[in-house]
Amino acid sequence: MPRATAATQSRSLTEDRESDLEGFVGYNLKRAYLVFSADFRRALGRHGFGPRQFSALSLIVQFPQITQSELARKLGIERSGLVAIVDELEGRGFVARMPVPGDRRVQALAATKDGRTAYLHAREVVRSHEETLLSDLTPDELDTLNGVLRKIRESEA
Amino acid sequence: MPRATAATQSRSLTEDRESDLEGFVGYNLKRAYLVFSADFRRALGRHGFGPRQFSALSLIVQFPQITQSELARKLGIERSGLVAIVDELEGRGFVARMPVPGDRRVQALAATKDGRTAYLHAREVVRSHEETLLSDLTPDELDTLNGVLRKIRESEA
DNA sequence: GATAATCGTTTACTAAGTAAACAATCTGTC
DNA sequence: GACAGATTGTTTACTTAGTAAACGATTATC
Numbered sequence: 001m002p003r004a005t006a007a008t009q010s011r012s013l014t015e016d017r018e019s020d021l022e023g024f025v026g027y028n029l030k031r032a033y034l035v036f037s038a039d040f041r042r043a044l045g046r047h048g049f050g051p052r053q054f055s056a057l058s059l060i061v062q063f064p065q066i067t068q069s070e071l072a073r074k075l076g077i078e079r080s081g082l083v084a085i086v087d088e089l090e091g092r093g094f095v096a097r098m099p100v101p102g103d104r105r106v107q108a109l110a111a112t113k114d115g116r117t118a119y120l121h122a123r124e125v126v127r128s129h130e131e132t133l134l135s136d137l138t139p140d141e142l143d144t145l146n147g148v149l150r151k152i153r154e155s156e157a
Numbered sequence: 158m159p160r161a162t163a164a165t166q167s168r169s170l171t172e173d174r175e176s177d178l179e180g181f182v183g184y185n186l187k188r189a190y191l192v193f194s195a196d197f198r199r200a201l202g203r204h205g206f207g208p209r210q211f212s213a214l215s216l217i218v219q220f221p222q223i224t225q226s227e228l229a230r231k232l233g234i235e236r237s238g239l240v241a242i243v244d245e246l247e248g249r250g251f252v253a254r255m256p257v258p259g260d261r262r263v264q265a266l267a268a269t270k271d272g273r274t275a276y277l278h279a280r281e282v283v284r285s286h287e288e289t290l291l292s293d294l295t296p297d298e299l300d301t302l303n304g305v306l307r308k309i310r311e312s313e314a
Numbered sequence: 315g316a317t318a319a320t321c322g323t324t325t326a327c328t329a330a331g332t333a334a335a336c337a338a339t340c341t342g343t344c
Numbered sequence: 345g346a347c348a349g350a351t352t353g354t355t356t357a358c359t360t361a362g363t364a365a366a367c368g369a370t371t372a373t374c
Contacts, residue, residue, distance in 0.1 A: 077330090134309075144298055319372070321370080328363075336356105342347100343347090
């Protein structure tokens with residue numbers, strides 16, 4: 001069994017030879033997220049997708065007729081913040097706002113054919129960008145990472 | 158006007174056991190980072206520290222006489238972005254900009270006594286906030302998380 | 315000694331979000 | 345059926361965290 005490398009003494013309270021900062025999960029989480037974010041833009045920027053548009057379109061494709069409030073809830077952002085995202089997706093012809101018979105307040109969202117096509121293509125680009133970024137990880141590490149990130153997310157109030 | 162029948166059959170297009178989005182590490186990384194970030198502010202907001210001020214002060218305490226350029230490099234941000242952070246730390250009396258004998262361009266940064274005290278206190282608050290957030294993780298998971306985040310960070314160009 | 319590079323800084327800009335208010339609409343209670 | 349209260353999408357104003365380009369002062373290089 002390949003044991004963890006020698007660089008895992010980080011739990012000591014008094015050993016200060018490496019930066020304190022590197023020992024904080026929050027800081028490392030932010031830096032790792034920034035690496036992903038920058039690479040995402042490199043990979044999908046030319047396709048005209050930012051992370052927010054991609055996330056929103058993904059959920060719209062997957063949950064047809066979802067309302068804006070529900071989508072905002074799933075994304076963890078405010079309704080007001082979602083308006084601009086949907087505006088842009090609609091402006092590109094990827095998404096349509098549609099009235100809902102029973103309730104005239106809500107706008108149901110549906111991906112157009114173009115939107116679905118663009119999403120399926122973008123999804124493959126994102127998969128490949130992630131595969132590259134994560135290529136140094138063992139399958140075990142990848143599994144643990146996914147599980148841990150989910151645990152952290154679920155600990156949210 | 159694109160017709161969109163109420164009965165959408167797009168479910169058969171994808172193998173969609175759960176949301177595509179949940180399968181992307183980048184998205185989960187962002188959500189997890191936001192959980193940490195919000196909790197960090199809850200924990201240290203009343204102490205007047207944001208994540209940026211905390212990170213900068215941490216490195217200044219650990220590397221006395223560090224220059225602003227070097228600090229920016231370590232933090233992974235632009236020099237121009239660091240100015241406001243140092244301004245604030247200096248305004249609170251936590252940090253002093255000092256001239257360096259050999260080179261009149263640079264400003265060496267040093268934590269004041271107040272700055273060191275405030276940092277040591279804040280560090281304990283951060284440790285406790287992280288401990289709480291990560292309490293659902295096994296020691297193995299925590300080790301793997303730290304290692305994986307580091308690997309991702311080091312893959313940066 | 316001219317030219318290039320570096321440092322801290324300012325200014326203008328961008329991205330991504332929140333918070334509060336608003337009109338329109340829906341729901342539950344009397 | 346009327347009416348108080350909640351909900352929806354939206355606008356507006358604001359905040360946060362950063363980048364990019366230019367600048368004067370200085371230092372390094374040829």
